[in-house]
Amino acid sequence: MTVHVRVVALAAAAAAAVTIxxxxxxxxxxxxxxxxxxxxxxxxxxxxxxxxxxxxxAVLPPLPAGMTLDMIRSGDQLFHTKGGCFVCHGTEGQGMxxxxxxxxxSLSYVQHDWRQIDSLxxxxxxxxxxxSPIAMPPRGARSDLTEAEIQGRYPHLKGRSLRSTILDPxxxxxxxxxxxxxxxxxxxxxxLHSLDKDWAISGALQSLTDMGVEEADPSVDPLERQRxxxxxxxxxxxAPDFRKRTFFRAMVDGRYKxxxxxxxxxxxxxxxxxELYATGDVTLHDLVNDPGEMENLANPDHPKHDRAxxxxxxxxxxxxxxxxxxxxxxxxxxxxxxxxxxxxxEVDVTSTRETRQRVASREETAPTSGD
Numbered sequence: 408m409t410v411h412v413r414v415v416a417l418a419a420a421a422a423a424a425v426t427i428x429x430x431x432x433x434x435x436x437x438x439x440x441x442x443x444x445x446x447x448x449x450x451x452x453x454x455x456x457x458x459x460x461x462x463x464x465a466v467l468p469p470l471p472a473g474m475t476l477d478m479i480r481s482g483d484q485l486f487h488t489k490g491g492c493f494v495c496h497g498t499e500g501q502g503m504x505x506x507x508x509x510x511x512x513s514l515s516y517v518q519h520d521w522r523q524i525d526s527l528x529x530x531x532x533x534x535x536x537x538x539s540p541i542a543m544p545p546r547g548a549r550s551d552l553t554e555a556e557i558q559g560r561y562p563h564l565k566g567r568s569l570r571s572t573i574l575d576p577x578x579x580x581x582x583x584x585x586x587x588x589x590x591x592x593x594x595x596x597x598x599l600h601s602l603d604k605d606w607a608i609s610g611a612l613q614s615l616t617d618m619g620v621e622e623a624d625p626s627v628d629p630l631e632r633q634r635x636x637x638x639x640x641x642x643x644x645x646a647p648d649f650r651k652r653t654f655f656r657a658m659v660d661g662r663y664k665x666x667x668x669x670x671x672x673x674x675x676x677x678x679x680x681x682e683l684y685a686t687g688d689v690t691l692h693d694l695v696n697d698p699g700e701m702e703n704l705a706n707p708d709h710p711k712h713d714r715a716x717x718x719x720x721x722x723x724x725x726x727x728x729x730x731x732x733x734x735x736x737x738x739x740x741x742x743x744x745x746x747x748x749x750x751x752x753e754v755d756v757t758s759t760r761e762t763r764q765r766v767a768s769r770e771e772t773a774p775t776s777g778d
Contacts, residue, residue: 583661585695591660593727603647609751611644641744648749652688658724665720666690674736676728680718
């Protein structure tokens with residue numbers, strides 16, 4: 408399982424395939440090359456419930472990596488049978504009075520986004536937040552799906568189920584425990600804002616903290632405006648030091664905690680101890696004998712250093728990253744500031760600010776062509 412600051416969520420069970428199944432079986436057949444009758448766009452009507460056939464879109468929306476038409480058919484079957492979704496949402500997804508909202512024309516609680524749909528169906532919705540007197544249970548009526556069944560139906564969902572741990576808090580769970588270490592849990596941190604504190608306190612971070620808050624010119628593309636602000640910060644303060652190792656990937660298996668500290672220039676998934684030490688700083692803690700994590704067993708000079716133990720823990724970390732992240736690379740462009748030059752000393756920043764003010768002053772007092 409992953410605890411990931413960037414992205415991510417643990418989603419399982421019926422997920423997006425179930426919802427889309429209600430609106431797309433005909434589109435799915437059409438994408439397989441079968442003939443299809445042209446249809447009008449979905450519309451809302453009164454006095455009559457439109458059927459599933461009436462509401463079909465011409466084509467499916469883009470499918471996320473790993474999702475197939477067979478999964479959509481499986482979701483359609485779940486929706487109308489053991490999933491129990493039709494009980495509240497209706498056999499055509501048209502919604503039911505004092506029960507579930509319509510889901511064919513629109514969604515009420517999330518955007519039309521695969522990950523948000525995944526999360527909503529997986530987590531459910533308490534009755535306090537629904538528009539009906541009843542709650543939406545997690546995964547509908549199929550909270551009994553095993554992890555193997557979830558992975559078989561929805562291989563694009565990378566997390567692991569915590570159902571067994573929630574139902575039995577005393578169990579070891581997929582992570583493992585001190586007495587019975589398991590495959591481990593993956594923890595990740597990619598905090599660009601805290602990468603380089605010296606750059607942050609130079610004024611660079613403050614110059615960016617109001618991004619998206621100030622009143623913006625509606626004629627300017629928001630992404631272009633953000634890009635311009637980042638480049639301005641780079642022009643005045645330079646870039647943070649991308650060589651600093653403040654990002655991490657950590658594995659905790661109940662007994663040990665292995666952490667790979669790396670810089671934005673050192674993304675990857677080391678498979679050997681040699682590669683691990685060459686591309687980052689390494690810490691290893693015995694959580695039973697050193698709960699305060701004061702001793703680093705990964706330090707070759709430590710009297711209890713065990714290279715074989717480091718290799719075993721790395722194998723778990725490597726497997727988790729491969730399974731739950733895949734290609735582990737920087738989620739942002741290292742050139743987003745327009746430069747990678749590190750020049751945030753007080754003298755540099757003051758000099759740049761004064762130069763900028765002089766340029767602006769000359770522009771304001773320069774004669775125009777009509778003078």
